[in-house]
Amino acid sequence: MKKQLLLMVFGCIVGLSVVHAQENAGLKLPAGFKAHLFAENIGQARHIAITQSGVIFAKLNYPNKDGKSIIRLEDKDKDGVADNITGWANYGGTGIYVRGDNLYASSDDAVYQYKLDAKDEVLNASAPNTIIKGLLSRRQHASKSITLDPKGNIYVNIGAYSNACQEKDRTPGSKGMMPCPILDSAGGVWKFDGLKTNQTYVDGKRYATGLRNVIGLDWNTTSNSLFVTQHGRDQLNSFFPALYTNEQNAELPGETMYEVKEGDDCGWPYIYYDPMQKKKIISPEYGGDGKKEGGNNVLDPIVAFPAHMAPMSLLFYKGDQFPAKYKDGAFIAFHGSWNRAPLPQEGYFVAFIPFKGGKPSGDWEIFANGFSGLPADTKVVNPRNAKARPCGLAESADGALYVSDDSKGAIFKITFNK
């Protein structure tokens, strides 16, 4: 009898702790929000896109063990968890975007377009239209992110295959090249026609330049303009120990968000943004000393985040499910840093910035935290310790927010209950 009681108590404790561990899928959210796992272990899920009916497409960084790299996830019984998971395509990549019955996906050197039927099933899995081809892909910052404007133009990030445009990349003492020859074909966002096939560089237009690597970008329908988030340069301390301490490197430069119009220049590689001095500072590879200002003709960031956190997705929230404060605001998925070492890493979270009239109307804040899976207040010492690394964002027609993870491939669904 006693034994039974003991067992029951024990069972309760175990049961409770399991339930507790899974509450909100381990995420920390503002009051009233809930989270759960929509899918798990689907592969390195980079960006995600969602159709009107709620079918999710995830682009994998590498094909999974079945050789598929575009994963289709459907929740047929509407219990909030994907129960019908299929896939196709054999190329790795990052970008995915859906508009109506057109599904766009990118490899590291091309953008393809698929057709969806009335049930959001792909019609031409093995024969997509090639929309853009021959984009530069030189390993570093090779991933191509994509978004569309309301007119159907497609914007593609072509990241710079370099840290700071040195003659010898990431080599101490190597000078910055003047002018930086990378910028004619990379280090910016290019604009193409979303429907024409077989476009190459000559058919596109360099829309904005001086951007080292943009992974998150989204069209803001209020301001009717493109917003991008840049991954700032690394390793100020390792190359210029006389100018920057480890502590300074961990905070420099800011990860920046810009509103870009056609022809804009954001300044890479000649300057970086110092969020403490709130100034554009000349890069040390180009004669800077950590104080000299530069870049009079280049854009100021519209928001600056702490250094090295790696913004992976930008999404303007259009729905009504979340409280009014979130409407039209920006969600940003941060991958989490590596270049703060030897200091602890930061930024394995989704941030939020309120917007009014197409401009930020308040400070940024952490919206969803705890993706690293480490106990509260434990710092991530190495990126590989993080259980999940936020990467893609998508909003369903009913205003739920989905977050993908590109370490093991979880998809979190975040909802709000009034």
Next chain:
Amino acid sequence: MRKKLFMCLLLLVGVYFAQAQNGIIGEKVYKTKCLVCHQADGGGVPNLNAPLDGATNVVGSDIARLVKIIRYGYNERVALDGYYYSNAMPANPALTSTEIAAVLSYIRNSWSNKAPSVTLAQVQKLLKKK
């Protein structure tokens, strides 16, 4: 006989100190030139910087390849234990042969790695051959 024993002891102490010295140099080189990418725990950064902890090549017997990587950098995009890494590892023209031997010995014997140290003579011979 006594004298021989003494010499032997002296030699042992010498070797011990040389190794300890090697360890200190190796750790110092790692912290200043490698840690930024390969991280404090040798785990690297997924998709970006290759892990050294638990890496087959790092504890393997192809010392010539390892010496070449440290001296001349590495940017090959080949699969390492099944994964690809996109960052570019810079050359280290300023490192001496002693430092290369020390840092290789260090990464071969840190974290969970256990492999024979790399000697100065090995590095010198390999770099001369090139």
